[in-house]
Amino acid sequence: MLNKWKPFSFLAKPHVCSLLSSLTFFKPSVSVARLVEEEPSLSHSPKDPVSEILSGLKKMGFRRFLAGDYFRNVVLSLDQLQVDKIINSLRVESPDFAVVFFDLMRNEYRFRHSRFSRFVVAHVLAGQRRHEELRFVVEQMLKEEGSGSAPSLCELLLNGFRDWDQKSLVWDMLAFVYSRFEMVHDALYVLAKMKDLKLRASILTYNSLLYNLRHAYIMWDVYNEIKVAGATQSKQTNSIVIDGLCSQSKLQDAVSFLRETEAKGLGPSVVSLNTIMSRYCKLGFTDVAKSFFCMMLKYGLLPDAYSYNILIHGLCIAGSMEEALEFTSDMEKHGVEPDIVTYNILMKGFDLLGQMGGAWMVIQRMLDKGLNPDVVTYLMLICGHCQNGNVKQGLKLQEEMLSRGFQLSALSYSVLLRSLCKIGQVHEALVLFYEMENHGVEPDHITYSILIHGLCKQGEVQSALLLYKETWSKSIPPNSYSSGAILLSLCKNGMVSEARMYLDSLVMNDCAHDIVLYNIMIDGYVKHGNLEEAVVLYRLITEKGITPTTVTFNSLIYGFCKRRNFTEARRLMETIRLLGLEPTAVTYTTLMNAYCKDGNLRCMLELLQEMHANGIRPTHVTYTVIIKGLCKQRKLQEAVQLLEDMRIKGLNPDQVTYNTIIQCFCKARNIKTAFKLLNEMWLNNLKPTPVTYSILINGLCVYGNLKDANKLLIYLHEQNIKLTRVGYTQIIKAHCVKGDVHCAFMFFHLMMEMGFEISIKDYTAVINRLCKRCLMTEAQQFFSIMLFHGISPDQEICEALLDAYQQCGDIISGYQMLALTVKAGLLPRR
Structure with missing residues (x-):
C-alpha cells in the first residue's frame, strides 16, 4: 500500500533542493488560482497520462505540477512502462529532472522501478560523477534482484545501453556492488562481459573481488587479470593478496610476494606487515615476527596499536610475559597508547600461566590509565579464577559486572556452571542457572549440556532428564553431548532397559543420527552381560545405514572375549578391516587381555607382533597386559625387561603396571625386588x-x-x-x-x-581366627566392640563362639552366648 503523500517532503535532501532552485520551469510569481486554471482538466481521463505529465511539467514547471491534484490522482495508476517513458524523456530534456522524478516515485510513492529506469538513472548519475548516489541505486537494484541475476542484467545493458555515454562506469559499479554483496560469481560474470566489450574495471572493484576470494585459489586468477588489464595496483591490493596467502597457509609465498612488490618500488604497508607478523605469531615464531616489526621501522612506517598487540599477544601465548610487558612500555615510549585490547591480551597471558596476581596487576595499570574493564576483561578474569578452582571469586566478578550495568552473556554463565559442576557443586550450578534466566539471559544448548552432564556425573539422572525435556519445550534441540551423557549415566547405574527406552525416544524424534549414542548403548549392554542385545542393536544400525566405528567393534570384541569366544572376536577384527576401518591399540589390547586370562601367552605375543607389523603403537596398557601374562607364567625377568623396553619406546609405565609386577614378585617371595620396584616408582616421579x-x-x-x-x-x-x-x-x-x-x-x-x-565380615574374620586359637577373652572383646558400634551379630559369629566355648569347656559362657543368640533372634543350627 502506498503511503499518504506529503507535499514536497522529498525536497528535504540538500542536493534536490539546490537542483530545484535552479529549474527554469519554476515561476514563483504565478498565483495558485492561475495554477489551477492551467492544470489539465480532471473531468475526463487522459488518453495518454505520459504525454499529459510531460506536457504539464514543461508548461507549468516541475514543482507546481507535482504539487497539483492531477498528478496526485494519476500517479497511483502509473505502471512501470509509463514511468520508464517519463524518466527516459526527462533524461533527454534535463537529466536532473529524471533523477528527481525517479527519487520522488521511489521515496514518496514507494514505486518499484523497472531495471530500465534504474539503469537510465545510473547512467545519468555516472555522467555527473555522483558516485555515492550511483552506488545506492545499483545496491537497491541488486538487493531486489539477488544472486544469479548478472546474466539478465548484462543482457539488458548490452541491448539497451550499448552506445550510451558513461557505460564503463555503470558496468564497473555493477561488478563492484556484486562483489561487495559477496555475489562473487555474478561479479566475475560482469567482469568477463566487460573484458569482451573492452571496458576497464577499476582497482576498487578488483580489490573488492580479491578480498572476497582471498581464501580461495582463484584469487591468483583475479590478480593476474589485474596485471593483464593494466589496472594500477594499490597498496591495498598487495595487502589483500598477502592476507589471502597467509589465510591459505602459504606464508613463504606471502613473504616472497612482499619482496617482489618491494623490488618494484612498492614499499610494504603497515597492514601487510601486520598480517605476516600475525601469522608467524600464531605459528609460534615470535622471533621471526619481531624481524618484520623491525622492517616496519626500517621503511619509516609507524607501528600502530594493532602492530604492538600482535607481538604482545604472540609473546603472551609463548609465556614470555616479561618481554610482553617490555613491548608495552616501548609502545608508550613511541607515543602509541596501549588500549583495552592490549591490557586484555596481557591478562590472558597471565591467566594461561595461572598467575592471577599478574592479571590483577594489569587491571591496576589499566585503571591508572583511565581505562575501564570491558566485558572481555571480566570474562577473562572469571575464566582465570575458575581454571584455578576459585569459583567463588568468579561469582563475585559476575556480581560486579551486574552492578556496573554490563549485559551478562550465556558464555560467562557457562564458564561458571562448568566450574561448579567440575568440583561437584551441581546444586549450586542449578541455582545459578535459574538466576541466569531471571537476569534475562537465555540459556543455549551449551548451557543445558553442561548441566545435564554435571547431573549425570553425580548420578542424578532423573534431574538430568527433566532438564532434557525443558530443552524441547524451549525449542532448543539437545546435542549429542548431553544426550550421550544421559545415556552413559543410565548405563553406568545399571539402568540398561531405561537407557534403551531413552535411545528409542531419540530415534523417534529423529535425534539419533550420531553413532556415538549407539556405541554407548552397545557398550552398556556388553558391560552388563547382555551380549545378545548388543549384537541385535549392531545389526539394527547397519540396516539403518549408520556406519559403525572401531569403537563399536571394540565393545563387541570385549563382550565375546568375556564369553571366551575368541573365534567370533577374531572374526570381528577382520570385519573392521573389511569396512575400511583400522583396529586400534584398544582392539588388540582387549583381545590380548582375554588371551592373558586364558593363559595363552603364545597368541598374546603373536598379537603384539601383528600390532607392530600393522604400524599400531602399543600403549602402556598393552604392555601392562603383556607383563601380567608373563608374570602368570612366572617369567619375571622378561616382565622386568619389558618394563625397560617401555621407557626406551617413550611409554611411561603407570601405577597399574608397577602394581602388577610388584604383586608377582611378592607371590614369588621376592620381597626385596618388590621394594626395589617401589623405589623405582619414586625415582620416576610416579606416586605409589x-x-x-x-x-x-x-x-x-x-x-x-x-x-x-x-x-x-x-x-x-x-x-x-x-x-x-x-x-x-x-x-x-x-x-x-x-x-x-x-x-x-x-x-x-x-x-x-x-x-x-567396618562391616560384619571384618568382625567375623577376626573373631573366627581368635576362636580357632581358643583366645576366647579376646574374641569376646571384639564381640563387645561390635555390639558397641551397633552391629548386630550374625549366625556365623554366634556359632563360631558357641563352638569355641564348647571346645574350651567353658559351659557357662557357652550358655550365656546361646541366650544372647536367641535374644538376637538367631537360632543355632544344632
Whole structure:
C-alpha cells in the first residue's frame, strides 16, 4: 500500500533542493488560482497520462505540477512502462529532472522501478560523477534482484545501453556492488562481459573481488587479470593478496610476494606487515615476527596499536610475559597508547600461566590509565579464577559486572556452571542457572549440556532428564553431548532397559543420527552381560545405514572375549578391516587381555607382533597386559625387561603396571625386588597408590616378615598415607593367626581412625581366627566392640563362639552366648 503523500517532503535532501532552485520551469510569481486554471482538466481521463505529465511539467514547471491534484490522482495508476517513458524523456530534456522524478516515485510513492529506469538513472548519475548516489541505486537494484541475476542484467545493458555515454562506469559499479554483496560469481560474470566489450574495471572493484576470494585459489586468477588489464595496483591490493596467502597457509609465498612488490618500488604497508607478523605469531615464531616489526621501522612506517598487540599477544601465548610487558612500555615510549585490547591480551597471558596476581596487576595499570574493564576483561578474569578452582571469586566478578550495568552473556554463565559442576557443586550450578534466566539471559544448548552432564556425573539422572525435556519445550534441540551423557549415566547405574527406552525416544524424534549414542548403548549392554542385545542393536544400525566405528567393534570384541569366544572376536577384527576401518591399540589390547586370562601367552605375543607389523603403537596398557601374562607364567625377568623396553619406546609405565609386577614378585617371595620396584616408582616421579602399599603389606604378611609389615603400616599412618581396607584387614588377620591380639587390636583401631566403614565380615574374620586359637577373652572383646558400634551379630559369629566355648569347656559362657543368640533372634543350627 502506498503511503499518504506529503507535499514536497522529498525536497528535504540538500542536493534536490539546490537542483530545484535552479529549474527554469519554476515561476514563483504565478498565483495558485492561475495554477489551477492551467492544470489539465480532471473531468475526463487522459488518453495518454505520459504525454499529459510531460506536457504539464514543461508548461507549468516541475514543482507546481507535482504539487497539483492531477498528478496526485494519476500517479497511483502509473505502471512501470509509463514511468520508464517519463524518466527516459526527462533524461533527454534535463537529466536532473529524471533523477528527481525517479527519487520522488521511489521515496514518496514507494514505486518499484523497472531495471530500465534504474539503469537510465545510473547512467545519468555516472555522467555527473555522483558516485555515492550511483552506488545506492545499483545496491537497491541488486538487493531486489539477488544472486544469479548478472546474466539478465548484462543482457539488458548490452541491448539497451550499448552506445550510451558513461557505460564503463555503470558496468564497473555493477561488478563492484556484486562483489561487495559477496555475489562473487555474478561479479566475475560482469567482469568477463566487460573484458569482451573492452571496458576497464577499476582497482576498487578488483580489490573488492580479491578480498572476497582471498581464501580461495582463484584469487591468483583475479590478480593476474589485474596485471593483464593494466589496472594500477594499490597498496591495498598487495595487502589483500598477502592476507589471502597467509589465510591459505602459504606464508613463504606471502613473504616472497612482499619482496617482489618491494623490488618494484612498492614499499610494504603497515597492514601487510601486520598480517605476516600475525601469522608467524600464531605459528609460534615470535622471533621471526619481531624481524618484520623491525622492517616496519626500517621503511619509516609507524607501528600502530594493532602492530604492538600482535607481538604482545604472540609473546603472551609463548609465556614470555616479561618481554610482553617490555613491548608495552616501548609502545608508550613511541607515543602509541596501549588500549583495552592490549591490557586484555596481557591478562590472558597471565591467566594461561595461572598467575592471577599478574592479571590483577594489569587491571591496576589499566585503571591508572583511565581505562575501564570491558566485558572481555571480566570474562577473562572469571575464566582465570575458575581454571584455578576459585569459583567463588568468579561469582563475585559476575556480581560486579551486574552492578556496573554490563549485559551478562550465556558464555560467562557457562564458564561458571562448568566450574561448579567440575568440583561437584551441581546444586549450586542449578541455582545459578535459574538466576541466569531471571537476569534475562537465555540459556543455549551449551548451557543445558553442561548441566545435564554435571547431573549425570553425580548420578542424578532423573534431574538430568527433566532438564532434557525443558530443552524441547524451549525449542532448543539437545546435542549429542548431553544426550550421550544421559545415556552413559543410565548405563553406568545399571539402568540398561531405561537407557534403551531413552535411545528409542531419540530415534523417534529423529535425534539419533550420531553413532556415538549407539556405541554407548552397545557398550552398556556388553558391560552388563547382555551380549545378545548388543549384537541385535549392531545389526539394527547397519540396516539403518549408520556406519559403525572401531569403537563399536571394540565393545563387541570385549563382550565375546568375556564369553571366551575368541573365534567370533577374531572374526570381528577382520570385519573392521573389511569396512575400511583400522583396529586400534584398544582392539588388540582387549583381545590380548582375554588371551592373558586364558593363559595363552603364545597368541598374546603373536598379537603384539601383528600390532607392530600393522604400524599400531602399543600403549602402556598393552604392555601392562603383556607383563601380567608373563608374570602368570612366572617369567619375571622378561616382565622386568619389558618394563625397560617401555621407557626406551617413550611409554611411561603407570601405577597399574608397577602394581602388577610388584604383586608377582611378592607371590614369588621376592620381597626385596618388590621394594626395589617401589623405589623405582619414586625415582620416576610416579606416586605409589594405596593399592601398591596394600600389595606390599600383604606380601610381607604372607611371604615375608610380619614385623616389617607393622613398621611399613605405622610409617604410612604417620605420613597420613591411606591404605585400602584390604591392607588393614590383611595385617589384622595375620596377627590373629600369630596370636598377637594386641597388634590386631591396634591395627583394627587404626583402620577405624582412617574412616573405613567396618562391616560384619571384618568382625567375623577376626573373631573366627581368635576362636580357632581358643583366645576366647579376646574374641569376646571384639564381640563387645561390635555390639558397641551397633552391629548386630550374625549366625556365623554366634556359632563360631558357641563352638569355641564348647571346645574350651567353658559351659557357662557357652550358655550365656546361646541366650544372647536367641535374644538376637538367631537360632543355632544344632
